[in-house]
């Protein structure tokens with residue numbers, strides 16, 4: 001079903017010339033290839049430029065920043081050389097863990113400070129040895145006022161999840177913290193969305209920043225063909241198999257609403273479908289990482305996923321999104337289907353419906369203003385929105401035209417990395 005030509009090999013960490021201790025730690029984490037944001041930002045951060053990087057949640061921004069940051073630390077100097085500001089305590093802990101796992105062998109000491117935890121213990125640790133401080137803004141400012149945090153040797157400042165930081169009203173705090181770092185330093189910003197506050201912050205505080213954007217634009221509902229099929233739950237699988245065999249698919253992504261459904265659908269389908277895999281939060285981190293990787297490089301041609309696990313996926317080769325279960329609301333539907341059909345192709349979504357989904361389906365059609373294309377019976381009957389000619393025609397031909405495969409020229413390093 002798939003040709004090797006479509007593979008988009010990402011750089012491997014082993015090609016980076018990293019110090020052996022860092023590389024060993026990265027391998028131990030199960031990372032082999034870099035994610036797009038890691039590949040795009042590594043040279044920029046290493047070269048010392050300021051950076052404003054946009055990439056989706058789950059794209060590996062923590063390691064993208066942590067790896068070059070760790071390399072900048074002089075472990076013979078007992079001082080905070082890297083400062084990472086994050087919006088929440090959970091992210092703080094997660095960030096410290098990632099830095100610890102990657103940098104501990106090299107002697108880099110990270111530490112996290114956040115509200116709701118004993119200040120005394122934090123002060124004691126700060127007085128001892130910390131190379132990279134990860135902090136939420138409020139507690140950081142407290143500790144700066146108390147003289148427990150000294151930033152006079154800080155050479156790199158990171159604003160992580162900056163969109164969330166600013167949404168939670170930390171703009172003034174951030175500006176205050178940045179204004180306290182008066183020596184020359186590098187500033188890095190990571191976010192999943194760009195807004196005016198971020199633009200202003202970057203314009204005002206960054207020095208000739210490089211911009212990277214890896215946000216995949218969502219396809220609007222109009223540029224997707226929305227097929228629906230009313231089925232008896234017992235017949236879902238045979239219908240699905242018929243579609244998969246009859247269609248010219250590139251990569252198929254099937255969404256279920258629960259882990260056990262993913263499991264059982266996978267068990268049933270793997271006998272009949274090659275290169276099929278499944279992913280949900282019940283799998284180990286390593287297993288999930290390996291699936292994300294194989295999916296990205298097209299080694300997996302059909303993937304069954306839950307919504308949560310689906311968030312980290314690269315949709316660039318997905319030709320068909322199938323909703324095995326009806327996605328609860330409009331947002332979920334858009335999220336699942338809106339990223340199919342990249343590279344100028346039209347996206348194609350097929351949603352199986354059972355009787356109890358019909359009230360929600362009506363709402364969905366109204367809310368997203370989509371034109372449903374029915375395969376078989378239209379269960380909405382006379383309540384259904386009027387079918388225009390186009391709809392009728394499509395209904396008779398659920399053998400959509402061949403999907404255009406991306407040409408190799410469309411996948412140059414620069415476009416893949418989304419450099420602007």
Ligand code: ADP
Pocket residue numbers: 030031032033034035038055056057058059060061062063285289290
């Ligand atoms: P983001 O900050 O962009 O939301 P994270 O940094 O939290 O994303 O990473 C998301 C997940 O991807 C984490 O579980 C992380 O361990 C994993 N991950 C990061 N980089 C890689 C990689 N190069 N290979 C495989 N998995 C990775």
Ligand code: MG
Pocket residue numbers: 061062160161
């Ligand atoms: Mg993050």
